[in-house]
Amino acid sequence: MRITSVEAIPLKIPFTLGHERSGWSADMFQTLEMVLVRVETDAGLVGWGDAFAYGCQRAVVAAIEDMIAPKVVGADARDIAGLNRQLQRQNHLWGRYGITIFAISGLDIALWDLAGKAAGKPLVQLLGGSGAAPLPAYASLFRYGDPATVARVTEEVLGAGYDHVKLHEITVPAVAAARHAGGPNFALMVDTNCPWTPTEAQRMAAAMAEHDLYWLEEPLFPPEDFTGLARLRDLSGVPLAAGENACTAVQFQAMFAAGAVDYAQPSVTKVGGVTEFLKIAALAEASGVRIMAHSPYIGPGFLASLHLAAALPDPGLIERFHVTLEANPMGPWVLPKDGQFMVPDGPGLGADPDPAVVAAHRLDR
Numbered sequence: 127m128r129i130t131s132v133e134a135i136p137l138k139i140p141f142t143l144g145h146e147r148s149g150w151s152a153d154m155f156q157t158l159e160m161v162l163v164r165v166e167t168d169a170g171l172v173g174w175g176d177a178f179a180y181g182c183q184r185a186v187v188a189a190i191e192d193m194i195a196p197k198v199v200g201a202d203a204r205d206i207a208g209l210n211r212q213l214q215r216q217n218h219l220w221g222r223y224g225i226t227i228f229a230i231s232g233l234d235i236a237l238w239d240l241a242g243k244a245a246g247k248p249l250v251q252l253l254g255g256s257g258a259a260p261l262p263a264y265a266s267l268f269r270y271g272d273p274a275t276v277a278r279v280t281e282e283v284l285g286a287g288y289d290h291v292k293l294h295e296i297t298v299p300a301v302a303a304a305r306h307a308g309g310p311n312f313a314l315m316v317d318t319n320c321p322w323t324p325t326e327a328q329r330m331a332a333a334m335a336e337h338d339l340y341w342l343e344e345p346l347f348p349p350e351d352f353t354g355l356a357r358l359r360d361l362s363g364v365p366l367a368a369g370e371n372a373c374t375a376v377q378f379q380a381m382f383a384a385g386a387v388d389y390a391q392p393s394v395t396k397v398g399g400v401t402e403f404l405k406i407a408a409l410a411e412a413s414g415v416r417i418m419a420h421s422p423y424i425g426p427g428f429l430a431s432l433h434l435a436a437a438l439p440d441p442g443l444i445e446r447f448h449v450t451l452e453a454n455p456m457g458p459w460v461l462p463k464d465g466q467f468m469v470p471d472g473p474g475l476g477a478d479p480d481p482a483v484v485a486a487h488r489l490d491r
């Protein structure tokens with residue numbers, strides 16, 4: 127099964143919040159952005175992946191077209207681990223992390239989709255799982271910046287069946303509003319997206335801890351300050367989560383060796399695809415760290431996250447961005463029911479992007 131073409135397709139899917147006020151600027155977030163990777167083979171099978179591309183679609187498209195596709199057309203699509211390693215080697219001079227590895231991730235996911243399609247099995251079964259059980263999920267809320275809105279949306283998602291809720295807030299009143307609105311019997315996570323120095327983080331972690339956090343996510347800048355995270359974790363006693371800004375098993379190994387986190391959040395569209403995610407999961411298990419897949423996505427990478435989680439001994443919780451999609455490229459698999467997801471049961475990822483949605487929301491370049 128030879129690769130005959132690799133195509134990068136940038137998509138922008140509009141969404142609405144149902145709430146006017148936002149602490150994240152409208153410029154930053156009006157659409158969910160991804161770059162689909164479509165891999166065609168001489169066996170007649172087509173595989174789909176996607177590369178992380180929030181705010182960087184044109185750069186990711188260029189990386190796939192210039193740095194990835196020319197190196198793999200003609201290669202055996204079944205040699206997934208070999209191609210992943212080859213691409214990491216051949217592209218290392220442009221930086222090991224960021225755009226380069228996002229592009230490799232998109233290709234890797236598409237190759238695993240092809241492997242499942244060739245075997246006639248869902249990806250989860252290739253990875254050693256059954257995929258029969260529903261996966262517990264958490265609602266990942268937008269940053270509203272307004273405690274009243276935080277309270278209202280927290281009530282809304284608890285009413286929809288979630289019992290784990292993650293805020294993207296950076297103030298104590300916003301965190302307090304969620305806890306007061308939802309009461310004591312739900313798990314509350316706070317994702318801060320790397321705002322603080324270690325000293326600031328210590329103060330904020332202590333204040334937020336009063337509201338019983340299941341985890342505090344990415345409290346430090348820079349995100350790769352694993353020593354700082356480990357120190358904060360020790361001093362504050364608050365469970366920490368991080369990993370969406372880390373790539374490859376090498377960075378996660380350093381994170382675990384430092385004792386930086388309780389929860390590791392590899393993102394299949396960023397870390398190096400399914401191949402690299404599996405290595406990270408094995409390291410995490412051996413290090414006593416729980417995997418919580420980073421997956422605020424709605425494309426093939428979200429489906430890959432479901433298959434991966436279902437194949438682990440501990441699936442963790444699936445992250446679902448709490449937004450209302452104006453278009454849905456992957457069908458019902460990206461829609462939660464009672465705070466849970468089912469694993470697609472078709473071959474490969476179990477669903478291809480809807481051609482009508484792709485045609486309507488493909489970014490004109």
Ligand SMILES: [Mg+2]
Pocket residue numbers: 317319343344370
């Ligand atoms: Mg996060």
